Amino acid sequence: MDATLDLARLQFALTAGAHFLFVALTLGLATVVACLQTRATFSGNPAHRRMVRFWGQLYVINYAVGIVTGLVMEFQFGLSWSGLTRVAGNVFGAALAMETLVAFFVESTFLGLxxxxxxxxxxxxxxxxxxxVTLTAYASALWILVANGFLQNPVGYRRDADGLRLTDAAAVLTNPSALTAFFHILAAALLTAGVFLAGVSAYHLFRRTADTAFYTSSLRIGVFLALPAAFLTAVSGGVQFGVVADAQPMKIAAFSGDSAEMARLRAELTARFGPGDYAPPEWARTAGVWMFALFGLLLFLLLGSALLAASKRVVRGFRLWHLALMAAVPLPFAAMIAGWLFREGGRQPWVIYEVLTTADAVSPVSPGAMRASLVTFTALFGVLIAVNYWLLARAAARGPDAVALGRPAEEPRPEPAATY
Structure with a gap:
């Protein structure tokens, strides 16, 4: 059982983390594209329309591949965590069902339109x-975090012989662990999208692509979106730490290295639930440290970038800065994954905090079967990630004149460059 449990945890960590890479960029780019189209609709400027089409095509690519990873992840609850669905499916299963309806029916239908x-x-x-499309993407993220928030801070339920029963839907929907995480994720997604815009635009400016005005405008939009989003991320993260301190004091004690508090909490949990290792693994604390370090590096770069972006001449000609922005594109993704590992790993050994342990939630399957599913899922997600970033890099490198999205069939030739 220990081998099966370790393999199941590793499998879920890899697949959920991989899916999160798509979600972060999708949420941010959806908002950017919606705002750009609002500007284009009111202005009627063809230059603004080209910007919507270019960044919109990158958004569609990321969404299309990301939705496949979300579908695959749904299988894991029955495959690897049948104990969780058996005990708590009546409470958090409804949130997962709503997320599926929103993401795979409403959002995808309107995206097709x-x-x-x-x-x-x-x-x-x-x-x-x-x-x-944008608002349903937010709703999808909210439903997922409602389900996850219940695992972090279980509220609005009672326990009977058949498992957990929902008694207060409002308490589940307004769970502080869900709401604070929701705003933190949205801010981080906007930060990710802003850095992505700036990095792609910097690539073209570094190569001295002919469409300088387009990428100058896009780079400035990216920087001036990412900087306030970084501050919102920091503020919402600080609020979230306060909620975690109340709901999961062991996680905060482990992160701060307070051994005396950890000993006190361990003794308290042992008295309530029996002998066990109730301290989070060391790697969870390490992930939290990396989250802060990567965010600090990114914030330092964005503060400098905001000053440099004030001058169009600097935006177009500062090639060392262009390299720094290109190198920064992976940083928000890495920081978000580190934060996710801290959030999820920090509550171990619980799946539902102080209600259900991971050992009790894992499916009763053999290590061989779990190992086979781990290899299959890892290979599949590896291929999807490689294909996604190859398609994104290919479309981004070609520029706005090669975009198929929104081009009328009777006008196959690229639109002329316009002044921004």
Whole structure:
């Protein structure tokens, strides 16, 4: 059982972390594209429309591949964590079902309307569609965090012979562990999208691509989005730490290295639940440290970038800065993964904090079967990640004139460059 448990935890960590890479960029880019299209719709400027099409195509690529990873992840609850679904499915299963309905039906349907509705829908209707896509992406993230928030801080339930029963839906929906994480994730997603815009634009400016005005404008948008988003990320993260301190004091004690408090909490948990190792693993604390370190590095770069971006001449010609922005693109992804590992690993050995342990939640399957599923899922996710970033890099390198999204069939030639 120990081997099966370790393999199941590793499998879920790899697949959930990989899926999170897609979610972070999708949430941020959806917002960026919706705002850009709002600007284009009101201004009627063809230059703004080209910007929507270019960044919109990158968003569609990331969404399309990311949705496949989300589908695959759904299988893991029955495959690897049948004890969790058996005990608590009546409480957190509804949130997962709502997320599936929102993401795979509403969001994907309206995204299809947006993709194929260019020059077919009225421009105001087309604008409304992308905002529906964006808001349903937020709703999808909220439902996932409602489910995860219950695992972090179980509220609104009672326990009977058959497992957990929902008694207060409002308490589950307004769980502080869910709401603070939701705003933290949204801010971090905007930070990720801003750095992505700046990094892709810096690549073209470094190569001295002919469409300088387009990438100058995009780089400045990215920087001036990422900096305030970084401050919102820090503020929402600070609020979240306060909630975690109340709900999971052991996690905070382990992160701060307070051995006396950890000993006190360990004795208290032992008295309540029997002998066991109730301290989070050391790597969870390490992940938290890396989260802060990567965020600090990113914030330092963004503060400097905001000053440099004030001058268009600097934006176009400072090639060393362009290299720094390109190198910074992976940083928000790495910081978010480190934060996710801290959030999830820090509550071990619990799946539902102080209610259900991971040992009791894992499926009763052999280590060989779990090892086979781990290899299969890891290979599949590895291929999807490689394909996604190859497609993103290919589309980003080609530039706005090669974008197929929104180009009328009767106008196959690229639009002329415009002044921004």
């Amino acid at each position: 947006w993709i194929f509705g260019w020059d077919r829908l009225n421009r105001w209707a087309h604008l409304a569609v992308i905002w529906v």
